[in-house]
Amino acid sequence: xxxxxxxxxxxxxxxxxxxxxxxxxxxxxxxxxxxxxxxxxxxxxxxxxxxxxxxxxxxxxxxxxxxxxxxxxxxxxxxxxxxxxxxxxxxxxxxxxxxxxxxxxxxxxxxxxxxxxxxxxxxxxxxxxxxxxxxxxxxxxxxxxxxxxxxxxxxxxxxxxxxxxxxxxxxxxxxxxxxxxxxxxxxxxxxxxxxxxxxxxxxxxxxxxxxxxxxxxxxxxxxxxxxxxxxxxxxxxxxxxxxxxxxxxxxxxxxxxxxxxxxxxxxxxxxxxxxxxxxxxxxxxxxxxxxxxxxxxxxxxxxxxxxxxxxxxxxxxxxxxxxxxxxxxxxxxxxxxxxxxxxxxxxxxxxxxxxxxxxxxxxxxxxxxxxxxxxxxxxxxxxxxxxxxxxxxxxxxxxxxxxxxxxxxxxxxxxxxxxxxxxxxxxxxx
Numbered sequence: 283x284x285x286x287x288x289x290x291x292x293x294x295x296x297x298x299x300x301x302x303x304x305x306x307x308x309x310x311x312x313x314x315x316x317x318x319x320x321x322x323x324x325x326x327x328x329x330x331x332x333x334x335x336x337x338x339x340x341x342x343x344x345x346x347x348x349x350x351x352x353x354x355x356x357x358x359x360x361x362x363x364x365x366x367x368x369x370x371x372x373x374x375x376x377x378x379x380x381x382x383x384x385x386x387x388x389x390x391x392x393x394x395x396x397x398x399x400x401x402x403x404x405x406x407x408x409x410x411x412x413x414x415x416x417x418x419x420x421x422x423x424x425x426x427x428x429x430x431x432x433x434x435x436x437x438x439x440x441x442x443x444x445x446x447x448x449x450x451x452x453x454x455x456x457x458x459x460x461x462x463x464x465x466x467x468x469x470x471x472x473x474x475x476x477x478x479x480x481x482x483x484x485x486x487x488x489x490x491x492x493x494x495x496x497x498x499x500x501x502x503x504x505x506x507x508x509x510x511x512x513x514x515x516x517x518x519x520x521x522x523x524x525x526x527x528x529x530x531x532x533x534x535x536x537x538x539x540x541x542x543x544x545x546x547x548x549x550x551x552x553x554x555x556x557x558x559x560x561x562x563x564x565x566x567x568x569x570x571x572x573x574x575x576x577x578x579x580x581x582x583x584x585x586x587x588x589x590x591x592x593x594x595x596x597x598x599x600x601x602x603x604x605x606x607x608x609x610x611x612x613x614x615x616x617x618x619x620x621x622x623x624x625x626x627x628x629x630x631x632x633x634x635x636x637x638x639x640x641x642x643x644x645x646x647x648x649x650x651x652x653x654x655x656x657x658x659x660x661x662x663x664x665x666x667x668x669x670x671x672x673x674x675x676x677x678x679x680x681x682x683x684x685x686x687x688x689x690x691x692x693x694x695x696x697x698x699x700x701x702x703x704x705x706x707x708x709x710x711x712x
Contacts, residue, residue: 330400362577417564
């Protein structure tokens with residue numbers, strides 16, 4: 283492993299940091315989260331079309347930059363530093379890799395170029411708010427009943443003469459209220475042959491024919507899938523409700539599907555390895571999320587260091603007191619250790635879950651200490667210190683918790699012996 287970044291990678295980091303410094307200050311962030319989209323659309327267009335962030339890790343044949351997850355992790359470290367609300371995580375980190383891995387050639391050609399240029403955003407909807415389980419971060423996603431397991435609950439898919447229809451509900455869908463395309467994880471086959479599949483549900487009218495139903499998609503058995511597109515504000519049977527979330531910079535939504543038409547992602551429902559694709563995406567996403575959490579921790583630490591240099595007590599800056607210096611030094615060591623783990627995971631995504639656990643724990647610790655070292659002002663609603671606390675807590679609720687991330691990584695590494703079916707069954711039941 284070469285730990286040195288290339289000139290191109292350093293330029294990505296520098297350019298993005300300069301842009302966010304000018305256009306994503308605390309005031310702009312507060313204004314952005316109160317928009318209908320939950321982010322600043324003008325800034326998103328600049329990030330997408332000017333810097334090409336959504337297409338960093340997409341192949342060049344689909345309009346992407348053809349970079350590695352390392353570049354995407356570096357970009358997310360900077361967005362995390364600013365606590366930037368944007369569709370980048372939901373679209374480029376979670377949805378796009380699944381379309382690339384499972385989509386048909388026409389689905390990839392129709393969707394990925396629009397994702398790369400920022401004109402289409404996407405969101406991954408999994409039932410029960412179980413994002414971490416679905417991505418294989420806290421358990422084996424093949425055995426855990428995270429999407430209903432064919433029983434009542436979750437999202438169920440039924441195939442008939444008119445194509446696929448979805449019925450169910452998914453909570454805590456990241457950017458689900460504003461995404462132009464939903465990737466919905468659903469169970470089909472009933473209880474005896476239950477299996478998880480991914481379906482495309484467009485929420486806007488400008489969707490390629492392969493997805494929207496302008497041309498039928500062949501599925502297992504030769505039956506066509508057709509999805510109407512005459513409702514740009516909401517597909518038939520689809521209801522999306524933005525939820526009040528702990529962290530406003532992470533907008534969440536409830537997605538309700540009532541006999542909603544959908545298109546199968548891919549062609550063969552019987553052979554598609556959806557759980558495998560979700561797990562692979564989860565490892566890379568964990569590495570990127572770790573870098574983002576490190577950015578948030580570093581941002582909180584930088585603001586705290588700047589504050590203790592200015593705030594005076596007993597005639598001197600509080601940063602000059604030895605006890606404060608020791609606390610800040612401990613935080614710095616934590617951040618740098620988490621950054622090293624995140625960078626390694628970007629190079630080797632298999633280490634993503636462990637790096638994410640360390641980064642989330644670091645973000646939580648640094649954010650809490652930042653509030654304490656800011657004193658009375660750190661507890662106020664007007665100060666931005668509480669935003670870092672909310673980001674750390676919300677990310678752990680959505681992609682953790684930390685102890686489950688570590689427990690599953692230990693089981694997978696064989697630290698407690700061979701991974702037996704009994705161990706996996708126990709893990710699924712926890």
